[in-house]
Amino acid sequence: MSELIKQVLHSLKHKKNLNILMVFTIAIGIALMTTMMTIAHQELKISLPDKSDNVHLIMLDNRELDAPVQEVYAMPRTTYKDVENIFSSNPGTLNLVRLWETRFIAEPEELTVRPMRLNASAVNNQLFDLMEMPFIYGNAWSLDDQKNSKAVIVIDKTVNDAFFGGANSVGKRILIEKKPMTIVGVMDISVHPKRFQNRNFSTRRNDQAFIPYTFALENNLNRVARIACPKNQTANNRLYRNNDVAGLKASECGFEVLWAEFKDKKQSDAFFTWLNAYAQKNKEMGRFFQDKIVYALSLSQMMAFYGDNDWTQTLAMLSYLLFAVCIVNTSGIMLAKFQSKAKLVSLYRALGATKNYIVKIHFFEVIIISFIGILLGLVLSKLGLHIMYEIARYQSDYLSDPKQLQALYSIDWNMIIRAASITTFSVIAAGIYPIWRISNLAPASQLRGA
Amino acid sequence: MLSMKHVSKIYRTDLIETHALSDVNLEVAEGDFVSVTGPSGSGKTTFLNLAGMLETFEEGDYLLDGENIKGLSDNRLSRLRNEKIGFIFQGFNLISDLSLYDNVEVPLIFRGLNRAERKKRIEASLEVVGLASRMRHLPNQLSGGQQQRVAIARALAGKPRFLLADEPTGNLDSLMARQVMDLLQDINKKGTTIIMVTHDPELARRANRNIQILDGQVSDIQQSQLTDMAV
Ligand SMILES: Nc1ncnc2c1ncn2[C@@H]1O[C@H](COP(=O)(O)OP(=O)(O)OP(=O)(O)O)[C@@H](O)[C@H]1O
Ligand SMILES: [Mg+2]
Numbered sequence A: 001m002s003e004l005i006k007q008v009l010h011s012l013k014h015k016k017n018l019n020i021l022m023v024f025t026i027a028i029g030i031a032l033m034t035t036m037m038t039i040a041h042q043e044l045k046i047s048l049p050d051k052s053d054n055v056h057l058i059m060l061d062n063r064e065l066d067a068p069v070q071e072v073y074a075m076p077r078t079t080y081k082d083v084e085n086i087f088s089s090n091p092g093t094l095n096l097v098r099l100w101e102t103r104f105i106a107e108p109e110e111l112t113v114r115p116m117r118l119n120a121s122a123v124n125n126q127l128f129d130l131m132e133m134p135f136i137y138g139n140a141w142s143l144d145d146q147k148n149s150k151a152v153i154v155i156d157k158t159v160n161d162a163f164f165g166g167a168n169s170v171g172k173r174i175l176i177e178k179k180p181m182t183i184v185g186v187m188d189i190s191v192h193p194k195r196f197q198n199r200n201f202s203t204r205r206n207d208q209a210f211i212p213y214t215f216a217l218e219n220n221l222n223r224v225a226r227i228a229c230p231k232n233q234t235a236n237n238r239l240y241r242n243n244d245v246a247g248l249k250a251s252e253c254g255f256e257v258l259w260a261e262f263k264d265k266k267q268s269d270a271f272f273t274w275l276n277a278y279a280q281k282n283k284e285m286g287r288f289f290q291d292k293i294v295y296a297l298s299l300s301q302m303m304a305f306y307g308d309n310d311w312t313q314t315l316a317m318l319s320y321l322l323f324a325v326c327i328v329n330t331s332g333i334m335l336a337k338f339q340s341k342a343k344l345v346s347l348y349r350a351l352g353a354t355k356n357y358i359v360k361i362h363f364f365e366v367i368i369i370s371f372i373g374i375l376l377g378l379v380l381s382k383l384g385l386h387i388m389y390e391i392a393r394y395q396s397d398y399l400s401d402p403k404q405l406q407a408l409y410s411i412d413w414n415m416i417i418r419a420a421s422i423t424t425f426s427v428i429a430a431g432i433y434p435i436w437r438i439s440n441l442a443p444a445s446q447l448r449g450a
Numbered sequence B: 001m002l003s004m005k006h007v008s009k010i011y012r013t014d015l016i017e018t019h020a021l022s023d024v025n026l027e028v029a030e031g032d033f034v035s036v037t038g039p040s041g042s043g044k045t046t047f048l049n050l051a052g053m054l055e056t057f058e059e060g061d062y063l064l065d066g067e068n069i070k071g072l073s074d075n076r077l078s079r080l081r082n083e084k085i086g087f088i089f090q091g092f093n094l095i096s097d098l099s100l101y102d103n104v105e106v107p108l109i110f111r112g113l114n115r116a117e118r119k120k121r122i123e124a125s126l127e128v129v130g131l132a133s134r135m136r137h138l139p140n141q142l143s144g145g146q147q148q149r150v151a152i153a154r155a156l157a158g159k160p161r162f163l164l165a166d167e168p169t170g171n172l173d174s175l176m177a178r179q180v181m182d183l184l185q186d187i188n189k190k191g192t193t194i195i196m197v198t199h200d201p202e203l204a205r206r207a208n209r210n211i212q213i214l215d216g217q218v219s220d221i222q223q224s225q226l227t228d229m230a231v
Helices: A002-013 A016-044 A080-089 A126-130 A143-147 A157-164 A213-218 A231-242 A245-250 A265-284 A299-307 A310-339 A342-350 A355-395 A402-408 A413-439 B044-051 B074-084 B100-111 B115-128 B144-157 B174-189 B201-205 B223-228
Strands: A055-060 A095-108 A116-123 A135-138 A152-156 A173-176 A179-187 A209-212 A254-261 A294-298 B002-012 B017-028 B033-037 B059-064 B085-088 B162-166 B193-197 B209-214 B217-220
Touching (some): A016 A310, A016 A413, A055 A299, A080 A095, A080 A245, A080 A265, A095 A126, A095 A157, A095 A213, A143 A213, A152 A157, A152 A173, A231 A245, A294 A299, A310 A342, A310 A355, A342 A355, A355 A402, A355 B074, B002 B044, B017 B044, B017 B217, B033 B174, B044 B162, B044 B193, B074 B085, B144 B162, B144 B174, B162 B174, B174 B193, B201 B223, B209 B223
Parallel strands (some): A116 A209, A152 A179, B033 B209
Antiparallel strands (some): A095 A116, A135 A179, A152 A209, A173 A179, B002 B059, B209 B217
16 A cells, blocks of 8 residues: 555646646636636525525505516515504404614714714514524513504614623613614524525625614604605605604505415415405595506515625636546646556556556545545635635625625535535546556557667 | 476467467476577567466467466466466566565565565575675666576565566676576576576577477577578
């Protein structure tokens, strides 16, 4: 065995530069592939995989009759009126969640740390159950708090880290636009790489806090997402965004995202039957105009739509192709290297080495080279992902949440194992022909003459 | 111990067929020292390669120690080659980045001998060729004659019954050639059968049997005929 190792090392030493070339070819191939595979995988990763078929985005098309045909994904948000009605008389859901985005300055009560501008959403407390939100400290707020528009808040771990150094802050207060809010829970939203809850699926910025929608309305926290008003009300848009809460409530402007989670098909059928009837009734009252009013998309359908990122897919394809090119190239270099040893190998054969022995030497050589190539490839992958991460940060003007991005661009070990096995397999495949060629050399065939 | 009956070897390339050897009938007895002469391209190396089982042949039978080697597996042939035959190739064919010691060790590794046994044999055979003191040197640190002696040591280390030498003196000046020849004669005296190709009639005459190959035909000749030969 130690003799074999000696032979393998001797064989490796032959034309050393070609080894380096092979190692780099393999490593670059892997790095490209794993980087792209990881990004594609992360971007295609489904949120809440266990129930993504049962969670539905509910939309009511309240646009005028002459509104252009458009994709379901682009249907307007829901009006306050409709959301209130659906909440008060729906026939049953596991969770019914309303949400709109807001943005505010948050600061600790004693000015010990710098204030932060937070991306947040005004929601009802069922959101936490629907999102299966992990709490590090505390809990969601209670229904009572919600009914009474209590000044309570759930903050993300990152905010808690910044303001309280990661300590349990439940019961403490922070100021939101100078209003004191009691922290009831600290969540870890990083389990959701995408901000799906506001329909955007952004991988750049997720909610950093949630507050009760009742509090948001009562204290008129600004509404930062698009408010979709019918043509005759668009003039009020700005007013509705920042000031006129009563007007917004009474308007036909959609600004709420509405999610329903169902226990089963029976429950969802009942819900939609009821909702369709509700929509028809309101159409008769002159609030809707279209033939089809009720639209719903399951979370998995939306994932398929938002995950279908052409750019990612194309790059992933390209990286596979490049990897294939790298492997073919490796095979070529190996063939060249082995062929340049023809004289030596035919001498070995003449001196009594069996074909098997020649195969063994070169097989181990291939294994060693690919192993080093794979290791280097992993290092390069890590570097590649870091570069992608930096690019993503740069693209978002460094406004994105670094933790969220980091999660997106971190090595996924499943991916690595997959890539490594693909590579091992391919490199061995690449080695088969050169090994076959070299081991079938006739003994002494290269020795005739000097 | 070596017996060829009606052996023929044809090289086929895209353009031509070369009848490198045709209908060779030859018996070589144990302990013989056979010289092989003949003009360039006549088939001398081909003959040695067949005798050493480095190449296959189409027709005839070849018995080595009574065993018909026709149709033996590659594994078996490699084994036979390794155990029974020592080669001295046309050109030294030493491995340039291995020391003398390591060069001589190569066939012993293929034989599967353990380290101690290998060491013993390497040292013994380097001793025979008078290079024991330089066994850590690399081949290119030696003269041509010394390199050829290393090649001989490599062939001897396996204690072969049979030594096949393809122009072992071809690249050497006459003094060194004579020294190498002396060495081969010593080895032969100790019982190793030798078949040696040479262009040098004087060296050929020192063998106790002379055969000639002309256009693939093998035949015995008298020592007196050796000088006439155009080489
Ligand atoms: N692999 C091969 N393919 C085709 N023809 C070959 C091959 N090897 C040898 N030959 C031919 O077979 C013939 C005999 O070659 P061989 O090498 O045996 O000659 P030789 O007597 O050893 O010559 P030299 O004295 O020059 O070494 C030559 O004509 C040669 O061209
Ligand atoms: Mg020759």
